[in-house]
Amino acid sequence: MDTGAVIEALSSSLGQRVSRSKSDLDLHGASETHFPPMPPDAVVYPETTAEVAEVVRICAAHRCPVVGWGIGTSLEGHALAARGGVTVDFSRMNRVLEVRADDMDVTVQPGVTREALNTELRATGLFFPVDPGANASLGGMASTRASGTTAVRYGTMRDHVLALEVVTATGEVIRTGTRARKSSAGYDLTGLFVGAEGTLGLITELTLRLHGQPEAIAAAVCAFDDVAGAVAATIDAIQLGLPVARIELLDRASVAAVNAYAGSTLPEKPHLLLEFHGSEAGVRETAETFGEVSESHGASGFDWATRPEDRSALWSMRHNAFYAILASRPGARSLVTDACVPISRLSEAIEATQADFAQHGITGPILGHVGDGNFHAIVMFDDTDAEAVTRAHDAAHRLALRSLDMGGTCTGEHGIGMGKMRYMEREHGPAWRLMGTIKHALDPDGIMNPGKLVPPCN
Amino acid sequence: MDTGAVIEALSSSLGQRVSRSKSDLDLHGASETHFPPMPPDAVVYPETTAEVAEVVRICAAHRCPVVGWGIGTSLEGHALAARGGVTVDFSRMNRVLEVRADDMDVTVQPGVTREALNTELRATGLFFPVDPGANASLGGMASTRASGTTAVRYGTMRDHVLALEVVTATGEVIRTGTRARKSSAGYDLTGLFVGAEGTLGLITELTLRLHGQPEAIAAAVCAFDDVAGAVAATIDAIQLGLPVARIELLDRASVAAVNAYAGSTLPEKPHLLLEFHGSEAGVRETAETFGEVSESHGASGFDWATRPEDRSALWSMRHNAFYAILASRPGARSLVTDACVPISRLSEAIEATQADFAQHGITGPILGHVGDGNFHAIVMFDDTDAEAVTRAHDAAHRLALRSLDMGGTCTGEHGIGMGKMRYMEREHGPAWRLMGTIKHALDPDGIMNPGKLVPPCN
Numbered sequence: 001m002d003t004g005a006v007i008e009a010l011s012s013s014l015g016q017r018v019s020r021s022k023s024d025l026d027l028h029g030a031s032e033t034h035f036p037p038m039p040p041d042a043v044v045y046p047e048t049t050a051e052v053a054e055v056v057r058i059c060a061a062h063r064c065p066v067v068g069w070g071i072g073t074s075l076e077g078h079a080l081a082a083r084g085g086v087t088v089d090f091s092r093m094n095r096v097l098e099v100r101a102d103d104m105d106v107t108v109q110p111g112v113t114r115e116a117l118n119t120e121l122r123a124t125g126l127f128f129p130v131d132p133g134a135n136a137s138l139g140g141m142a143s144t145r146a147s148g149t150t151a152v153r154y155g156t157m158r159d160h161v162l163a164l165e166v167v168t169a170t171g172e173v174i175r176t177g178t179r180a181r182k183s184s185a186g187y188d189l190t191g192l193f194v195g196a197e198g199t200l201g202l203i204t205e206l207t208l209r210l211h212g213q214p215e216a217i218a219a220a221v222c223a224f225d226d227v228a229g230a231v232a233a234t235i236d237a238i239q240l241g242l243p244v245a246r247i248e249l250l251d252r253a254s255v256a257a258v259n260a261y262a263g264s265t266l267p268e269k270p271h272l273l274l275e276f277h278g279s280e281a282g283v284r285e286t287a288e289t290f291g292e293v294s295e296s297h298g299a300s301g302f303d304w305a306t307r308p309e310d311r312s313a314l315w316s317m318r319h320n321a322f323y324a325i326l327a328s329r330p331g332a333r334s335l336v337t338d339a340c341v342p343i344s345r346l347s348e349a350i351e352a353t354q355a356d357f358a359q360h361g362i363t364g365p366i367l368g369h370v371g372d373g374n375f376h377a378i379v380m381f382d383d384t385d386a387e388a389v390t391r392a393h394d395a396a397h398r399l400a401l402r403s404l405d406m407g408g409t410c411t412g413e414h415g416i417g418m419g420k421m422r423y424m425e426r427e428h429g430p431a432w433r434l435m436g437t438i439k440h441a442l443d444p445d446g447i448m449n450p451g452k453l454v455p456p457c458n
Numbered sequence: 459m460d461t462g463a464v465i466e467a468l469s470s471s472l473g474q475r476v477s478r479s480k481s482d483l484d485l486h487g488a489s490e491t492h493f494p495p496m497p498p499d500a501v502v503y504p505e506t507t508a509e510v511a512e513v514v515r516i517c518a519a520h521r522c523p524v525v526g527w528g529i530g531t532s533l534e535g536h537a538l539a540a541r542g543g544v545t546v547d548f549s550r551m552n553r554v555l556e557v558r559a560d561d562m563d564v565t566v567q568p569g570v571t572r573e574a575l576n577t578e579l580r581a582t583g584l585f586f587p588v589d590p591g592a593n594a595s596l597g598g599m600a601s602t603r604a605s606g607t608t609a610v611r612y613g614t615m616r617d618h619v620l621a622l623e624v625v626t627a628t629g630e631v632i633r634t635g636t637r638a639r640k641s642s643a644g645y646d647l648t649g650l651f652v653g654a655e656g657t658l659g660l661i662t663e664l665t666l667r668l669h670g671q672p673e674a675i676a677a678a679v680c681a682f683d684d685v686a687g688a689v690a691a692t693i694d695a696i697q698l699g700l701p702v703a704r705i706e707l708l709d710r711a712s713v714a715a716v717n718a719y720a721g722s723t724l725p726e727k728p729h730l731l732l733e734f735h736g737s738e739a740g741v742r743e744t745a746e747t748f749g750e751v752s753e754s755h756g757a758s759g760f761d762w763a764t765r766p767e768d769r770s771a772l773w774s775m776r777h778n779a780f781y782a783i784l785a786s787r788p789g790a791r792s793l794v795t796d797a798c799v800p801i802s803r804l805s806e807a808i809e810a811t812q813a814d815f816a817q818h819g820i821t822g823p824i825l826g827h828v829g830d831g832n833f834h835a836i837v838m839f840d841d842t843d844a845e846a847v848t849r850a851h852d853a854a855h856r857l858a859l860r861s862l863d864m865g866g867t868c869t870g871e872h873g874i875g876m877g878k879m880r881y882m883e884r885e886h887g888p889a890w891r892l893m894g895t896i897k898h899a900l901d902p903d904g905i906m907n908p909g910k911l912v913p914p915c916n
Contacts, residue, residue: 100800100802101697102693102801102802103800103801103802104696104697105800125697126697144642145640145641145642145646146642147640151639151640155617156640158640158646158649159613159617168892172888173888174887174888174889174892175886175887175889176886176889178865178866178867178885179800179865179866180798180799180800180830180831180832180861180865180866180867180870181609181798181800181801181830181831181832182603182605182609182614182616182798182830182832182867182870182871183603183798183867183869183870184602184603184604184653184796184867184869184870184871184872184873184874185867185868185869185873185874185878185881185882185885185886186653186874186882186885186886186890186893186911186912187650187653187654187658187893187896187911188603188616188646188649188650188652188653189886189889189892189893191616191646191649191650192645192646192649192650192896194646195642195644195645195646196645200645211699212696212697212698212699214699215698215699235560238562238670239559239562239583239584239670240670240673241669241670241672241673241735241736243701277699278699279743279747281739281743282740282743285737285739285740289737338642340638340639340640340641341638342558342561342563342637342638342639343560343561343639344558344560344561372638372639372640373638373639374638374639374640403638407636407637407638408636408637408638409636409638409640409641409642409643410643411641411642411643412638412640412641412642413640413642414642415642415643416642416643416644420643423643424643424644427636427643427644428633428634428643428644428647429632429633430630430631430632431632431633431634431647432644434626434632434647434900435644435645435647437899437900438645438650438896438899438900440899441895441896441898441899442892442895442896453644453645454644
């Protein structure tokens with residue numbers, strides 16, 4: 001790769017929107033992970049699809065790596081420039097292009113964040129439900145197949161991307177999908193690019209499904225004697241078809257951290273926090289039914305609220321739980337795991353993890369999107385203590401293997417990036433090589449986000 | 459291709475379960491379409507995945523086409539052996555392998571039909587909702603990305619396949635997906651094989667999502683002065699988030715046919731037939747709210763029922779509508795279209811189609827999965843009249859183009875098969891070639907269902 005020639009060609013197309021400043025390279029070489037910085041050789045700020053296509057064509061001509069960048073909230077180092085090259089920062093492609101209220105869909109550029117979209121939608125009576133916590137870009141959320149607290153009701157990014165515009169590895173612009181709600185017309189290319197982590201092309205436009213803002217929202221909270229009771233109540237609620245919009249588990253350690261952080265006085269037991277969406281009567285009925293279900297599994301202190309301020313108080317506990325947990329060990333670094341198992345194995349998976357942590361002296365409070373079987377342990381450690389770092393990583397490793405052994409996945413919603421490559425062969429077996437075959441067919445020179453997702457030979 | 463050598467090798471593996479009888483070849487060379495018979499050279503009846511893999515390996519060694527066969531209900535000739543070869547009939551792989559009630563999933567062999575699965579599930583409190591009308595095999599439904607009347611609430615096959623076992627074009631057995639409810643671990647290969655129409659491999663096992671049987675079901679019916687009113691009521695209901703499980707449109711001509719067939723006395727106007735799933739109180743509230751919504755769009759005669767016999771009476775009208783329409787023109791052949799458009803364009807699409815039919819003297823009652831923007835015209839014609847045949851096909855052609863022009867798809871749920879190949883380039887543009895690139899990478903010799911889905915050069 002002749003970096004100078006690449007930069008020169010990019011500059012003649014994008015002028016000042018090609019940066020080699022140290023601050024730009026540092027920013028785009030950093031991540032939320034423990035991986036060392038991996039800066040690109042240059043960062044470009046395209047404003048149009050045509051410019052993205054031109055960037056990729058230039059890079060393709062020089063076999064120069066191309067890495068997409070949304071807003072940098074990835075937890076697995078997806079956008080680290082593992083082999084240098086050019087990082088394409090989508091922050092200037094941040095327009096909501098068209099809201100179609102009757103069709104309940106919207107077309108956006110990839111740099112729009114989910115909060116910006118929902119602000120734009122506020123007056124329409126519609127909203128975009130996928131909520132991974134961070135105010136991520138929608139292009140990044142599609143590329144990592146993100147989800148979050150609302151997936152149990154509304155689904156993941158996979159369920160919300162109707163159509164894409166993509167710049168392929170050759171710099172060609174293609175469109176996948178249509179605005180029809182469903183189609184049987186050929187391979188689901190939209191679904192192939194969602195979750196491809198920029199290894200097959202760069203998403204330059206997304207058409208997303210929206211939902212009507214619910215007439216009423218209720219929040220609820222209750223405590224259980226053990227995780228198994230909380231999970232059993234969740235299974236019952238889902239089998240009953242209760243329209244639960246969020247159902248989140250905080251384990252005992254998480255509750256203790258939340259109490260300490262927020263001055264709350266929740267009993268130090270596993271808790272479920274819930275949200276119900278529907279009509280006024282519907283959420284009342286759902287909340288009451290859930291109260292009965294939870295009591296039959298030993299829950300205590302069931303309480304629900306429809307007033308916005310009461311709901312906010314409940315959910316701010318959940319939203320702040322991550323910070324509360326970090327604050328419980330000032331100065332500690334953290335490592336966030338992402339196991340997702342069949343829900344019948346969930347309490348076993350969490351309890352085995354807690355036992356493992358206790359055995360190895362690991363501090364790792366657990367939060368879970370329990371309706372999906374997905375839970376995160378926030379493993380904290382002192383990163384100046386090499387032995388502690390190793391112990392933390394080993395514990396996370398055992399947790400990922402446990403998830404796979406239980407018929408689950410190594411990553412429910414964070415993606416592979418740099419952090420989960422070691423599990424791909426174990427999770428997919430020969431299907432991983434098939435992913436490599438697809439990658440090689442669509443990107444023969446391996447310029448799109450190299451070092452990620454597919455087997456190394458590709 | 460040395461057919462004799464293929465047959466010999468197959469026979470040494472499968473013995474009597476290789477058939478070259480005329481009746482077998484005729485059956486597997488026929489379809490529900492206007493295409494002429496295209497029989498294979500042999501039909502095999504494997505009983506295990508290992509046998510399917512052996513069949514594909516034998517065929518691969520001789521570059522012999524391999525075509526999957528479920529139960530033969532495809533409407534687009536997917537399983538016609540366009541280039542001869544071996545048809546793999548999955549009727550002996552028809553076992554429900556494992557029902558996991560807590561996880562609300564099931565693993566089945568591809569030859570299990572949706573009715574057989576639901577019979578098996580009856581005692582569990584769970585059901586499989588995807589209902590394309592025909593009692594299709596689940597392998598075939600996955601391969602065509604089928605849906606039907608319940609997609610508005612529960613989604614399509616794309617939303618229900620969690621994991622697959624597939625025999626690839628080289629005869630390798632791979633597994634895609636896991637039993638976790640969601641995953642961000644690499645390319646969505648499950649989604650790639652769903653809807654691939656057997657052109658990338660043969661599905662030998664499916665893990666499917668199930669749902670809890672609703673506590674209560676209500677059915678409703680109402681008449682509108684025009685299609686636009688029915689569509690507007692549908693849009694309102696969906697924006698309100700009403701848990702509508704089915705919402706089906708019958709146009710005036712369909713209602714007339716149903717009345718004549720069943721002796722019913724519905725007013726000869728466009729009708730909506732609906733089904734609501736939920737709690738007792740929930741379906742009552744939903745039905746009442748829908749009654750108000752529909753009246754605001756000029757509906758009359760709104761009536762709803764929760765008693766099973768009353769619901770059956772309503773839905774038997776819908777289920778028999780296809781036969782009622784055929785009976786309205788005894789001896790006529792039919793051609794079923796499958797346009798699907800953004801719902802904001804739906805009434806315009808239907809009205810333009812009705813006007814087009816009137817202008818060209820076409821009889822084509824229209825039924826629609828109106829919540830998805832998907833509608834079928836049952837175009838009837840006398841197949842001994844060459845000019846009438848041409849007129850019918852031309853009308854269906856204009857309808858498909860109209861759907862594409864409105865931002866929709868040429869096929870909402872029936873698939874491409876032989877019937878919709880001519881629209882692929884127009885619908886997908888350069889993305890169609892990308893489908894061809896994937897096909898070529900995974901099946902370089904083009905043995906898997908050749909002549910289907912991808913550009914002819916592949």
